[in-house]
Amino acid sequence: MKQTLAQKLIARSTGAAAIVGEVVTANVDLAMIHDSGGPRRVEPLLQEWGVGLWDTSKVVLISDHFVPGDTEEGARILTLTRQWAREKSVTFHDGEGICHVVLPEKGHLTPGMFVVGGDSHSPTGGAFGCYMFGVGATEMAGVLATGEIWVKVPGTILIEWTGRLNPGVVAKDMMLQVCGEIGMDGGQYQAIEYAGEAVRALSMQERMTMSNMAAELGGQVGLIAPDETTAAFLANAGAPEADWSDLHTDEGADLLAHHKFNASTLPPQVAAPHSPANAMPATEASSDVDVAYIGACTGAKYEDLAAAAAILKGQKIAPGVSIAVAPSSAQDQQRATNEGIMKIFEDAGARILPNACGICAGYGTDRLGADVTCISSTARNFKGRMGDPTSQVWLASPYTVAASAIAGRITDPREFL
Amino acid sequence: MPRIFLFGDNIDTDQMAPGQHMKGGIEALAAHCLEGVRSEFSSTVKRGDIVVGGKNFGVGSSREQAAEALKHLGVSCVIATSFAGIFYRNALNLGLPAMVASTLDGIEDGAEASIDQRAGTLITNGRTIALEPIPENIAPMLAAGGLVPFLKQRFQGAA
Numbered sequence: 001m002k003q004t005l006a007q008k009l010i011a012r013s014t015g016a017a018a019i020v021g022e023v024v025t026a027n028v029d030l031a032m033i034h035d036s037g038g039p040r041r042v043e044p045l046l047q048e049w050g051v052g053l054w055d056t057s058k059v060v061l062i063s064d065h066f067v068p069g070d071t072e073e074g075a076r077i078l079t080l081t082r083q084w085a086r087e088k089s090v091t092f093h094d095g096e097g098i099c100h101v102v103l104p105e106k107g108h109l110t111p112g113m114f115v116v117g118g119d120s121h122s123p124t125g126g127a128f129g130c131y132m133f134g135v136g137a138t139e140m141a142g143v144l145a146t147g148e149i150w151v152k153v154p155g156t157i158l159i160e161w162t163g164r165l166n167p168g169v170v171a172k173d174m175m176l177q178v179c180g181e182i183g184m185d186g187g188q189y190q191a192i193e194y195a196g197e198a199v200r201a202l203s204m205q206e207r208m209t210m211s212n213m214a215a216e217l218g219g220q221v222g223l224i225a226p227d228e229t230t231a232a233f234l235a236n237a238g239a240p241e242a243d244w245s246d247l248h249t250d251e252g253a254d255l256l257a258h259h260k261f262n263a264s265t266l267p268p269q270v271a272a273p274h275s276p277a278n279a280m281p282a283t284e285a286s287s288d289v290d291v292a293y294i295g296a297c298t299g300a301k302y303e304d305l306a307a308a309a310a311i312l313k314g315q316k317i318a319p320g321v322s323i324a325v326a327p328s329s330a331q332d333q334q335r336a337t338n339e340g341i342m343k344i345f346e347d348a349g350a351r352i353l354p355n356a357c358g359i360c361a362g363y364g365t366d367r368l369g370a371d372v373t374c375i376s377s378t379a380r381n382f383k384g385r386m387g388d389p390t391s392q393v394w395l396a397s398p399y400t401v402a403a404s405a406i407a408g409r410i411t412d413p414r415e416f417l
Numbered sequence: 418m419p420r421i422f423l424f425g426d427n428i429d430t431d432q433m434a435p436g437q438h439m440k441g442g443i444e445a446l447a448a449h450c451l452e453g454v455r456s457e458f459s460s461t462v463k464r465g466d467i468v469v470g471g472k473n474f475g476v477g478s479s480r481e482q483a484a485e486a487l488k489h490l491g492v493s494c495v496i497a498t499s500f501a502g503i504f505y506r507n508a509l510n511l512g513l514p515a516m517v518a519s520t521l522d523g524i525e526d527g528a529e530a531s532i533d534q535r536a537g538t539l540i541t542n543g544r545t546i547a548l549e550p551i552p553e554n555i556a557p558m559l560a561a562g563g564l565v566p567f568l569k570q571r572f573q574g575a576a
Contacts (some may be wrong), residue, residue, distance in 0.1 A: 023552035045565065051572045120479075136479065139510060142564050145572070150555050152505070185476065189502020220502060 002250040004156040005223050006191035009131035009247070013114035018153045020254070026131075026151050029113040030058050031143050034099045035077055036065035036361075037118040039084035041137035042144055052088075054147035059090040060108055062099040067356035070365050097329025097355040100124035100212060100297040104204075105331055107239035111226040111247050116143050120215050121297055121379065123192075127204065127211035128234065129226035129247045134215070154190040154220055155256030156249065161198035163264030168414040170307060171206040172299060172377065172397035174198070174261070175213040176269035180279030182259060187219030190256055193249060194224050198263035204233040205303040212298050213379050216276045225249065268412055270375070271395040274383040282400050285410040287392075291374040292317070292405035294398055295326035295353070296360035299377025302332035304398040308377070309336075309344040311402035311416045317348055318408030324366065326353035348405075359386050368393070375404045419465040419493060421541065423526035424454060428470045430477035430504060434486050446482050447489040464491030467532065467539075469524055471497060474515075475504020484508040484515075494532050496524075496539065496548060509555055512563030517549040534559075 003011070003018075010018040013026035033042065038061055046052065053059055063081055066074035085092035093102050100121050103109055111129030116122070118140040125132030135143070143149050159178060178186075192214045199210065207224050214222025224230075225248035235241075270285045272278040294300050294308050305327060317323055325345050327333035333355060336342050345352065353359075359366050360378040368374055368387025374394070376386070381393035394410060403413035432453050438445045451458040468487060474497035475483060484507045487495060494514045498521060508515040514534055518524075523544045530541035537550030551559060561567035 021549075023555055025554045048565070049568045049572045051568075135506075136481070138481075138564060139506070142510075142568055145568055150509075150552075150558075152502075185501075189505075218502075 002253040004191065004249045004253045004255070005129070005193055005225055005247060006131065006154055006156050006221065009112065009114065009223075010151065010153055012112055013131065020153050020155050023150055023152050025148050026114050028058070028116050028143050028147050028149055030060065030108060030115045031140065032060045032062065032099055032103055032115065032122070033118040033140060034061070034065055035063040035067070035081040037137045037140065039081050040077055042141040043084060045138065045141035046145060049145055051145045053090070053144050056088060056090050058147070059088070059144065060093070060103060061085050061090050062093045062102050063095055064098045065357050065361055065363055067095050068354045074364065095330070095355065097331065098297040098357055100208070101301055101328040101332070104128055104208070104234070105237055105329055107234065107237040110234060110239050110242040111230060111244035112242055116140065116149055121212050123214040123219065123222040124208050124212040124297060126214065126221045126223040127207040128230055129224065129244055131221055131223070133220045156191045156193050156253070157187060157219065157257045157259070158249070158255050159192060159194050159259050159261070160196040161194070161261050161263050162196050163198055163262045164201060165198055165263045165266065168399050168417050169266055169268055170397045170399065171202055171209040173266055173269045174263065175210060175216070176271050176276065176279040176395060177261065177266060178259070179213070179216050179271065179276040180269070182217060184216060184275065184277050185218045187214060187217035188256075189218060189220050192217055192219035192222045194222065195249070199224060200227065203303060204229060205301045208301065209298055213276070216379055268397060268400050268414065270400060270410055271381060273381055273392040273394065276380060276395055282396065282410055282412045285394065287373060287394065288409045289321060289375045289394070289404050290372045291368065292321060292323040292401050293359060293374055293376040293378065294401055295324070295358055295376070296378040297328055298379040299398055300326055300328040302335050304328075304377060305332065305336045305341050308398040308402040309341040311399055311413055312348045312406070313344050315348065315406045315416070317405045321405050321408050323348060323350040323405045324353055324359070325350045326358045327355055330355045362386055375401050375410060377401045418529040419467050419531065420463070421524060421526060421528050421530050422455070422458065422462060422466060422468050423524060424451070424468065424470040426471035427473045427476055428454065430475060430480055430483035433475075433483035434480055439482065443482065443485055443489050446486045450486040450490060459490060462490050462492065465493045466491065467494050467496060467530055468492050469496045469521065471521065472499045474500050475508070476501040479503045479507070481507045481511060484511050484513050488513045494534070509559065510564040512559055512561070512566070514551055514559055516551065518546060520546070
């Protein structure tokens with residue numbers, strides 16, 4: 001019987017064949033929680049049930065939402081989070097970056113795992129061939145207590161990218177294009193799988209951007225079949241070796257839908273306020289910008305920083321425009337520092353913000369003010385998400401954000417390459 | 418005998434838990450549940466009644482209160498030709514059975530009906546309509562009233 005990657009991953013977690021549409025109980029290999037939806041929300045339920053964690057070695061806690069604790073509430077929540085981590089003896093990455101980036105960076109993921117995350121961008125783990133999805137705090141408490149979760153075996157929506165990306169065009173542009181074409185409900189809470197020559201050619205951090213934004217398509221997961229690129233990244237991260245040879249969708253397996261895109265003809269994209277589905281080529285957008293933001297799990301990993309810096313090098317940003325950079329992880333920021341990339345941001349007058357969710361999640365003191373127009377490398381531009389309800393957020397790649405900061409208006413970055 | 422409340426396609430979470438009443442808690446949400454498509458719904462629905470919708474029932478946000486409002490009003494089961502994924506998860510985890518029907522032919526608004534969740538049948542107007550049965554592995558959770566009471570029983574029963 002020909003199987004999709006999603007079916008194979010679920011079958012591994014249950015020990016039985018996975019039939020599309022069936023509800024099965026999966027054994028969870030890893031649960032990831034953060035400071036916002038984690039200890040403060042799950043502990044009261046665990047206490048109500050009178051139970052501890054099912055397996056402390058399979059829980060990873062990462063602080064990223066309230067870091068650096070610059071509000072009274074944030075500081076209080078971080079204190080509670082740290083205390084819980086000590087009491088429960090779970091692996092805790094405190095202030096080291098955003099959970100979806102830190103988890104693979106620290107070697108916690110290997111292909112074939114079934115992983116549940118307490119955050120909506122949890123499909124990011126699909127880039128590593130893990131069945132990883134997000135749940136709310138109540139379901140997470142259930143997972144922490146039992147190590148189990150029910151799942152309806154999804155159909156697969158295959159998103160195939162042929163051709164090769166041109167210089168100045170990246171995974172973020174691919175995803176904005178897909179959001180525009182199939183819409184924010186195009187994923188139908190089924191399994192999205194990215195494939196094709198252009199996807200195979202992407203680095204792991206670029207693949208993470210693809211899987212991350214499966215959330216914006218409404219998919220449960222955003223899978224990419226593991227290959228040598230995956231194995232090399234994970235070996236470097238210190239992850240245990242895994243056998244991924246069978247982790248791919250069989251030729252001829254039943255698909256729910258098959259969408260085809262061509263990377264070779266894709267121009268840089270932007271998404272107008274207030275939806276990632278409002279995608280259009282950057283050359284067709286006309287707006288001045290006040291703030292340029294390089295941040296979030298989606299858009300401030302090492303390669304995102306390198307892309308923005310390649311545009312900003314030797315350039316001055318437009319008068320009246322402010323630029324802020326929140327590197328996704330401390331490790332990526334350190335590498336960017338070593339390579340002179342952070343110096344380029346500093347020379348351009350950028351404010352460097354903590355390795356945290358920050359403005360993207362509307363946390364902290366740097367939220368957007370009234371009537372501010374922002375161009376952002378993040379994933380979501382919903383009304384009011386990043387600050388005042390009158391603020392306007394355009395989504396774009398790190399290249400396009402940097403180019404627009406220089407020009408003071410939305411600009412195709414290829415003018416600066 | 419339970420009665421059927423029949424709705425159309427794409428009933429969204431804002432219809433069930435209107436955003437402007439979110440701050441009022443579950444009582445306020447339930448009082449305004451589905452009023453945009455059927456103003457008398459919350460005042461006429463009775464304990465045990467059945468809500469039936471077309472395709473993509475529960476589309477919209479991930480708010481649990483959409484399913485919670487129906488449950489609060491006493492709705493015993495939601496039937497649709499398809500459900501939005503997160504609503505489906507939320508409904509079952511809150512102890513509200515959500516069942517898929519292959520067709521709504523023969524289902525009439527206001528008609529009396531009975532459901533056999535394990536067999537997967539809806540009997541109304543003398544007809545038997547097939548539903549996807551409630552999966553065996555989550556039936557105990559539904560019987561307990563949802564994930565939270567189910568785990569409370571499981572762990573405190575074992576203690």
